Amino acid sequence: MTAQEIIQQILPMPIQNIAISLYNTNLYRKRHAGIYASMREFYENCSRLSASEIHAEQQRKLAAFLKYATESSAWYAPCKGLELKDFPILEKRDVMENLDRIATIKESQAIVNLTGGTTGSSMKVLYTHADMQERFALIDTFRATYGYSLGKRVAWFSGKNLIQERDLTRGTFFRDDHINHIRFFSTFHISEKNFDAYWRALTEFDPEYIVGITTCVYDLCRMALERNLEFKGHLKAYFSTAETVLDVQKEVLEKTFGCPLVDQYASSEGAPFIFQCLHGSMHIHPLSGIFEVIDENMRPAREGEILVTSFTTHGTPLIRYRIKDRIRLAPDDFACSCGSCFPVVEHIDGRSTDFVLSVDGGRIASGNISNCTKGVEGIQCFQLLQERHDEVTVKMVCSNRFDTLQEAKFTNALHQRLGADMKIVIVRVPEIPRERSGKFRILKNSMAI
Numbered sequence: 292m293t294a295q296e297i298i299q300q301i302l303p304m305p306i307q308n309i310a311i312s313l314y315n316t317n318l319y320r321k322r323h324a325g326i327y328a329s330m331r332e333f334y335e336n337c338s339r340l341s342a343s344e345i346h347a348e349q350q351r352k353l354a355a356f357l358k359y360a361t362e363s364s365a366w367y368a369p370c371k372g373l374e375l376k377d378f379p380i381l382e383k384r385d386v387m388e389n390l391d392r393i394a395t396i397k398e399s400q401a402i403v404n405l406t407g408g409t410t411g412s413s414m415k416v417l418y419t420h421a422d423m424q425e426r427f428a429l430i431d432t433f434r435a436t437y438g439y440s441l442g443k444r445v446a447w448f449s450g451k452n453l454i455q456e457r458d459l460t461r462g463t464f465f466r467d468d469h470i471n472h473i474r475f476f477s478t479f480h481i482s483e484k485n486f487d488a489y490w491r492a493l494t495e496f497d498p499e500y501i502v503g504i505t506t507c508v509y510d511l512c513r514m515a516l517e518r519n520l521e522f523k524g525h526l527k528a529y530f531s532t533a534e535t536v537l538d539v540q541k542e543v544l545e546k547t548f549g550c551p552l553v554d555q556y557a558s559s560e561g562a563p564f565i566f567q568c569l570h571g572s573m574h575i576h577p578l579s580g581i582f583e584v585i586d587e588n589m590r591p592a593r594e595g596e597i598l599v600t601s602f603t604t605h606g607t608p609l610i611r612y613r614i615k616d617r618i619r620l621a622p623d624d625f626a627c628s629c630g631s632c633f634p635v636v637e638h639i640d641g642r643s644t645d646f647v648l649s650v651d652g653g654r655i656a657s658g659n660i661s662n663c664t665k666g667v668e669g670i671q672c673f674q675l676l677q678e679r680h681d682e683v684t685v686k687m688v689c690s691n692r693f694d695t696l697q698e699a700k701f702t703n704a705l706h707q708r709l710g711a712d713m714k715i716v717i718v719r720v721p722e723i724p725r726e727r728s729g730k731f732r733i734l735k736n737s738m739a740i
């Protein structure tokens with residue numbers, strides 16, 4: 292049993308809340324240490340720079356980052372040139388199989404980030420503390436344009452499994468961080484049956500901001516509108532994380548909450564950022580990294596797959612990293628009315644909006660399911676198929692490291708998300724075909740909608 296599981300299963304809820312508050316406070320202290328304050332100041336001031344000053348600073352950061360990678364990473368040591376085109380494309384598979392050569396620091400010095408990639412295989416990257424501090428300086432500067440700062444009341448709908456069986460019978464689907472004024476809601480149990488308890492807890496808490504996985508929060512809002520309920524509170528903004536936001540989701544969330552839905556693009560492996568401005572455009576942040584848009588023949592394009600080079604990945608340098616997302620750039624002559632010279636993206640595609648239903652009807656997003664591979668060895672990729680409300684089939688491509696112990700870890704993680712009564716059928720296959728569009732779908736649900 293992990294320390295977190297012991298806390299969740301043994302301690303009474305008020306003590307759990309204290310533990311969560313202290314854990315978070317420590318986490319924020321680390322994120323806000325070191326270069327955080329100077330980076331916050333830098334990013335707040337960079338909105339005043341001209342387009343040519345931004346370009347010059349971007350090129351300076353790029354050159355410094357490429358130089359650092361060739362000097363510090365065994366993987367990049369053979370790259371002689373100092374221009375981006377001199378560097379090879381980095382595939383996800385490269386990161387999974389050669390992390391020890393790509394990474395510039397030891398795991399013991401790093402913030403280790405395990406991510407369930409969107410193709411269903413687990414991936415690990417190592418961050419330096421300074422990179423993490425700079426990333427939070429970027430995110431916090433972006434959120435501050437909407438009035439947010441740490442300490443304001445925030446409802447957080449994350450993919451973490453926060454609660455236990457006994458909470459389900461009590462109808463308590465959240466935990467409170469009283470120090471930082473955050474209420475963490477479980478996203479795994481949003482359903483018709485539990486709607487009233489969720490709505491009451493959200494209304495009572497009266498947050499100024501909500502941060503969430505939109506597929507899940509959308510469901511809550513849809514149920515609220517069916518009941519003719521609109522949120523009566525003091526919400527200023529809803530920050531979306533982790534996936535593409537559909538127009539229908541944006542419409543329903545904004546109607547229910549009476550505040551703007553604010554979108555961003557980021558990834559846990561450390562991609563550069565795209566942030567939504569106050570005028571509704573999605574702007575690439577040119578000082579967080581480089582987005583190269585390419586067509587099927589790997590030539591520069593306005594619309595297509597992206598290769599990202601991220602300036603905040605000194606621990607595991609991502610240079611021309613093929614992240615498997617796609618974007619469409621706005622025309623060059625498009626000028627956003629906010630006045631920013633940062634490039635505008637018209638459309639982002641790739642973060643899946645697929646989901647499966649848990650036994651009690653909760654929608655589980657693909658991001659939550661792909662997390663099931665965290666810490667499990669031997670999974671190359673998998674696809675989960677649902678045709679019945681109480682059964683799922685998981686097609687898996689595995690190496691021989693995926694033994695009975697690893698399988699038990701994986702199915703346990705699935706049961707936590709889908710419910711203990713969900714029947715899980717594992718089928719090993721040599722390969723899983725992609726969709727006609729070329730996209731790999733981790734979830735296929737033929738019973739929803």
Ligand SMILES: [Zn+2]
Nearest residue numbers: 568572627629
């Ligand atoms: Zn703008």
